[in-house]
Amino acid sequence: MTVTGARHVVIAAVGCEFRRDDGAGPAVLDRLHGELGGAEVLGALASPLDLLGAWEGAELAIVIDAIGGDEPGMLHVVEVDLGSSPDACALPVSRSSSHGLGVMEALRLARVLGSGPARVVLVGVAGQDFGEGVGLSPSVSAVVDRAARLVAELAVTATAGVR
Amino acid sequence: MTPPDERRRTVSVQGLARVEGEGSLRVEVRDGRVEDVELQIFEPPRFFEAFLRGRRATEAPDLTARICGICPVAYQMSACAAVEDALGMSVGRGIADLRRLLYCGEWMQSHSLHVHMLHAPDFLGCQDAVEMAQQHRPAFERGLALKKMGNRIMETIGGRAIHPVNVQVGGFYRAPSRAEVAALAGPLTDTLTLALATVEWVAGFDFPDVHGDYRFVALREPGRYPLGSGRVASSDGLDTSPAGFADLVVEEHVARSTALHARLEDRLEYLTGPLARYALNSAQLPDEAARAAADAGLGPSCTNPFQSIIVRAVEIVFACQEALALVERYEPPDPPSVPVPAGGGVGTGATEAPRGLLFHRYHIDPEGTITAAQIVPPTSQNQITIESDIRRTVQASLDLSDEDLTWRSEQAVRNHDPCISCATHFLDLTITRQ
Numbered sequence: 001m002t003v004t005g006a007r008h009v010v011i012a013a014v015g016c017e018f019r020r021d022d023g024a025g026p027a028v029l030d031r032l033h034g035e036l037g038g039a040e041v042l043g044a045l046a047s048p049l050d051l052l053g054a055w056e057g058a059e060l061a062i063v064i065d066a067i068g069g070d071e072p073g074m075l076h077v078v079e080v081d082l083g084s085s086p087d088a089c090a091l092p093v094s095r096s097s098s099h100g101l102g103v104m105e106a107l108r109l110a111r112v113l114g115s116g117p118a119r120v121v122l123v124g125v126a127g128q129d130f131g132e133g134v135g136l137s138p139s140v141s142a143v144v145d146r147a148a149r150l151v152a153e154l155a156v157t158a159t160a161g162v163r
Numbered sequence: 164m165t166p167p168d169e170r171r172r173t174v175s176v177q178g179l180a181r182v183e184g185e186g187s188l189r190v191e192v193r194d195g196r197v198e199d200v201e202l203q204i205f206e207p208p209r210f211f212e213a214f215l216r217g218r219r220a221t222e223a224p225d226l227t228a229r230i231c232g233i234c235p236v237a238y239q240m241s242a243c244a245a246v247e248d249a250l251g252m253s254v255g256r257g258i259a260d261l262r263r264l265l266y267c268g269e270w271m272q273s274h275s276l277h278v279h280m281l282h283a284p285d286f287l288g289c290q291d292a293v294e295m296a297q298q299h300r301p302a303f304e305r306g307l308a309l310k311k312m313g314n315r316i317m318e319t320i321g322g323r324a325i326h327p328v329n330v331q332v333g334g335f336y337r338a339p340s341r342a343e344v345a346a347l348a349g350p351l352t353d354t355l356t357l358a359l360a361t362v363e364w365v366a367g368f369d370f371p372d373v374h375g376d377y378r379f380v381a382l383r384e385p386g387r388y389p390l391g392s393g394r395v396a397s398s399d400g401l402d403t404s405p406a407g408f409a410d411l412v413v414e415e416h417v418a419r420s421t422a423l424h425a426r427l428e429d430r431l432e433y434l435t436g437p438l439a440r441y442a443l444n445s446a447q448l449p450d451e452a453a454r455a456a457a458d459a460g461l462g463p464s465c466t467n468p469f470q471s472i473i474v475r476a477v478e479i480v481f482a483c484q485e486a487l488a489l490v491e492r493y494e495p496p497d498p499p500s501v502p503v504p505a506g507g508g509v510g511t512g513a514t515e516a517p518r519g520l521l522f523h524r525y526h527i528d529p530e531g532t533i534t535a536a537q538i539v540p541p542t543s544q545n546q547i548t549i550e551s552d553i554r555r556t557v558q559a560s561l562d563l564s565d566e567d568l569t570w571r572s573e574q575a576v577r578n579h580d581p582c583i584s585c586a587t588h589f590l591d592l593t594i595t596r597q
Contacts, residue, residue, distance in 0.1 A: 018229050047232050053311055112296045132210035
């Protein structure tokens with residue numbers, strides 16, 4: 001993982017590895033290797049509220065999280081406009097993790113407080129089993145590498161764009 | 164407002180808001196009397212207890228820290244205490260003090276989150292933390308600053324704020340330098356001022372006149388407010404070791420729930436957490452915390468569960484003062500940990516998580532492998548008392564509309580800051596009036 005002094009792009013994951021597919025975000029983060037365009041990897045956060053301080057000053061935050069949905073393994077990439085109503089974002093955020101506040105609440109708080117990065121891109125991995133246990137469902141596990149490549153591409157492209 | 168039907172009322176809330184984790188609550192009211200209260204919990208029971216079997220005892224602190232993203236230090240501290248008890252280990256004052264400083268950080272961040280973002284909205288008529296931030300921005304930002312200071316302590320001592328990685332059985336992998344710890348002093352002094360302002364702020368809220376006849380249970384130790392050590396005491400005279408207490412606790416399955424409900428062996432319910440700690444230890448608070456409590460109108464104990472927000476705020480002041488004292492006398496423990504001896508045994512560890520007493524008991528074989536584990540979080544212990552609280556609160560509030568009664572019932576749950584995810588999974592609320 002690459003860390004630079006410039007905070008153009010930050011990457012964070014949210015989720016709990018002991019809630020099966022809720023661990024998709026941290027699993028994707030673990031597979032991030034190679035060129036990230038100088039993006040700063042913040043790590044896996046247990047509470048999305050911790051995004052509030054961690055992403056300050058960044059041009060772009062890429063947040064990886066497990067989501068609900070009908071098609072396990074489906075990847076969703078949604079750019080959230082922090083200047084408009086967050087309710088406009090229809091991404092089905094998972095409720096099965098142990099988060100005190102969800103990613104969407106953190107985004108809404110950032111908007112209210114006038115803080116946070118200029119842009120936020122959510123990379124959602126649709127899961128199917130959010131019960132207690134370790135290990136991802138096969139359909140989710142199968143897309144982790146692809147999600148990691150997607151995140152890396154987003155980071156490299158965004159970093160190039162702001163240089 | 165929805166006018167209440169005096170004979171039968173049904174109130175339902177899907178997904179209790181602002182409670183860590185999820186679950187459900189159902190209340191039945193018939194002919195003006197609360198007939199039944201069920202705090203329902205749906206979760207595969209005791210996953211972690213099974214998960215720990217067959218793992219090395221030295222892995223317990225890191226594994227159990229993952230149970231809760233809000234209070235990982237509590238799980239680490241109780242796990243270390245239990246393993247060290249089983250193996251006959253004792254750590255010196257330097258390591259114990261560093262653990263206490265780490266725990267202060269967790270109390271600050273956890274209590275600040277609950278007071279400012281989860282509990283205060285109940286008293287200010289805000290639906291959630293976002294509305295709080297919109298309507299009460301200075302208070303919200305004060306909460307963020309307090310939480311940030313707690314996180315900073317956890318990062319300095321634990322290596323990172325979320326699931327600290329520097330804790331091990333016997334102590335720490337690395338002791339932070341004197342300079343690293345000394346750098347906390349200035350910010351902590353500023354944070355203490357913020358914490359005192361929080362006590363004054365919450366003391367001005369309007370509180371329903373509801374009181375519980377609680378049997379309080381908390382750690383107690385001579386000369387200081389409890390955090391990571393002590394004997395287990397109760398308001399009706401219990402005084403025993405953590406192991407003795409674990410022997411007294413009876414956990415039972417209830418048909419409606421997959422979580423276990425804890426009682427003492429005399430079958431009586433009890434309450435752990437800030438109200439219990441305060442009632443049994445208020446005389447041990449340091450000067451500024453004690454003054455803040457008195458100025459806020461608290462006596463030596465508090466039996467109004469809605470005023471638990473004041474007690475939590477006082478405990479933030481305590482955590483700031485205690486952290487400052489620990490920072491000032493800090494000397495890096497050398498070595499930063501004591502060796503883990505070979506062998507096995509049975510050990511119990513109890514510490515004060517922000518939400519209350521958390522105890523672990525491990526059976527460890529001679530090879531150092533866990534063969535049985537028992538983890539009893541505060542929410543499991545408080546669950547029956549929370550139901551009693553809801554019964555009292557609803558009974559005293561039947562004149563409210565269904566909408567307001569639902570809100571009040573949710574408050575009765577949030578008063579105890581239950582970490583449902585430590586004990587369970589999904590929460591909905593239903594109230595039936597007949």
